[in-house]
Amino acid sequence: MEVGSAAVEFEKLVTPSEGAPIRVSDGRLEVPARPIIPFIAGDGVGPDVTTAARRVLDAAVAKTWTGTRRLVWFEVFAGDAAQERYGEVLPADTLKAIETFLVALKGPLTTPVGGGIRSLNVTLRQVLDLYACIRPVRYITGLPAPVKHPEQMDMVIFRENTEDVYAGIEWRAGSAEAKQLIAYLNGSMGASIRADSGVGIKPISITGSKRLVRKAIQYALEAGRRSVTLVHKGNIMKFTEGAFRDWGYEVAREEFVGALVTEAEVEARHGGRVPAGQLLLNDRIADNMFQQVLTRTSDYDVLATTNLNGDYLSDACAAQIGGLGMAPGANIGDCIGIFEATHGTAPKYAGQNKVNPGSAILSGVMMLEYLGWKEAAGRISRAIEQTVAEKVVTYDLARQMTGAKEVGTSEFADAIIERL
Ligand code: NAP
Numbered sequence: 001m002e003v004g005s006a007a008v009e010f011e012k013l014v015t016p017s018e019g020a021p022i023r024v025s026d027g028r029l030e031v032p033a034r035p036i037i038p039f040i041a042g043d044g045v046g047p048d049v050t051t052a053a054r055r056v057l058d059a060a061v062a063k064t065w066t067g068t069r070r071l072v073w074f075e076v077f078a079g080d081a082a083q084e085r086y087g088e089v090l091p092a093d094t095l096k097a098i099e100t101f102l103v104a105l106k107g108p109l110t111t112p113v114g115g116g117i118r119s120l121n122v123t124l125r126q127v128l129d130l131y132a133c134i135r136p137v138r139y140i141t142g143l144p145a146p147v148k149h150p151e152q153m154d155m156v157i158f159r160e161n162t163e164d165v166y167a168g169i170e171w172r173a174g175s176a177e178a179k180q181l182i183a184y185l186n187g188s189m190g191a192s193i194r195a196d197s198g199v200g201i202k203p204i205s206i207t208g209s210k211r212l213v214r215k216a217i218q219y220a221l222e223a224g225r226r227s228v229t230l231v232h233k234g235n236i237m238k239f240t241e242g243a244f245r246d247w248g249y250e251v252a253r254e255e256f257v258g259a260l261v262t263e264a265e266v267e268a269r270h271g272g273r274v275p276a277g278q279l280l281l282n283d284r285i286a287d288n289m290f291q292q293v294l295t296r297t298s299d300y301d302v303l304a305t306t307n308l309n310g311d312y313l314s315d316a317c318a319a320q321i322g323g324l325g326m327a328p329g330a331n332i333g334d335c336i337g338i339f340e341a342t343h344g345t346a347p348k349y350a351g352q353n354k355v356n357p358g359s360a361i362l363s364g365v366m367m368l369e370y371l372g373w374k375e376a377a378g379r380i381s382r383a384i385e386q387t388v389a390e391k392v393v394t395y396d397l398a399r400q401m402t403g404a405k406e407v408g409t410s411e412f413a414d415a416i417i418e419r420l
Contacts (some may be wrong), residue, residue, distance in 0.1 A: 019072030042107020044345025052357035130331035144400035159310025170200035216304035231305035328362035
């Protein structure tokens with residue numbers, strides 16, 4: 001197998017004999033008719049939901065292109081399965097396969113407790129520089145939801161994935177490092193930090209902020225969305241959160257001239273109305289944003305935000321439309337994309353064919369969209385909507401619905417496949 005000019009050699013993996021790698025040209029993916037797609041089945045319920053997702057994706061692609069296109073799956077390993085084969089949870093083979101083939105599907109992974117690795121998921125994102133965590137949040141009619149108008153929610157959250165609290169710089173209260181840092185900050189930087197404090201550092205860079213906001217704006221323009229809202233806590237943290245907002249506006253001014261207007265410009269020059277064909281760029285302080293997603297849900301569209309704000313906001317928005325069970329996600333860098341369910345390994349249900357594969361399947365839908373295979377993606381979305389509307393659902397949804405027909409993981413996938 002040749003990728004670029006170098007042959008790819010793995011320690012223990014064997015590259016599929018058919019299919020071809022996705023390549024990148026001028027920053028855009030060139031997807032062959034039979035792309036090789038690495039997948040990590042995952043720990044706990046991972047194999048259940050990943051298998052269901054692959055079956056639905058394969059069926060949708062087959063139905064849409066009757067054999068002229070096909071996903072060529074390539075199993076790679078992380079977590080428990082990697083520990084068994086390689087004696088480590090994240091082998092170089094796995095990283096190399098994803099770097100080579102660019103687009104991967106991933107099941108949830110257990111975070112080893114007390115090991116040297118903080119979180120496998122965070123490590124994957126950092127090592128592969130997958131700087132945007134993208135979480136679309138859209139209501140599927142019929143899902144049980146805690147708000148009166150869940151259908152008003154249709155947002156895509158772009159959360160920065162490498163900085164802020166994910167940079168992981170912190171020291172335990174009383175440690176030598178914390179004492180040294182506190183002494184320095186108090187002695188030389190004019191701070192007055194209590195001696196018994198734990199200390200964390202929250203870096204937010206121009207580079208990290210601009211590339212995240214750039215991706216959000218590019219997405220919004222390509223997808224024909226109405227607005228991008230920068231979410232920050234800049235009223236309190238001016239040089240990190242406030243700077244994120246400023247750099248967001250800066251990248252818009254520098255790189256998207258004529259494509260968007262700011263809220264201030266709409267008021268000053270356009271009589272309070274966004275001109276046709278223009279994207280609105282505005283910003284909101286995070287606490288205000290949390291109430292706005294509830295009280296003015298339909299006013300918001302694409303959100304771009306820092307790591308911690310995005311963490312909270314993604315789950316809060318998902319809760320509004322019925323929880324994490326059907327919430328998809330992707331971690332994307334300049335080219336590499338890993339698509340994964342947002343839930344964890346739910347170990348008590350492992351291997352029981354019980355849990356909801358909706359989140360994994362919808363992450364697969366995002367993957368097909370990323371490949372540009374939108375017809376197959378749309379087909380699956382519609383089939384899921386129909387399946388839920390007919391109340392054929394897994395236990396998690398069935399227990400909140402009246403008159404539902406409860407099915408297992410693979411039967412839910414079958415029901416979707418029947419409706420493709
Ligand atoms: P979790 O695995 O998401 O499970 C928590 C609960 O959420 C489950 O007991 C179940 O609720 C519900 N749930 C999760 N997935 C579901 C599905 N597909 N269908 C229906 N219900 C589902 O969270 P956790 O127990 O906190 O974490 C377990 C492990 O997963 C940890 O090692 C954690 O580090 C890891 N994790 C990995 C990822 C990732 O790989 N991206 C993400 C999060 C957590 P009920 O009990 O009410 O049925």
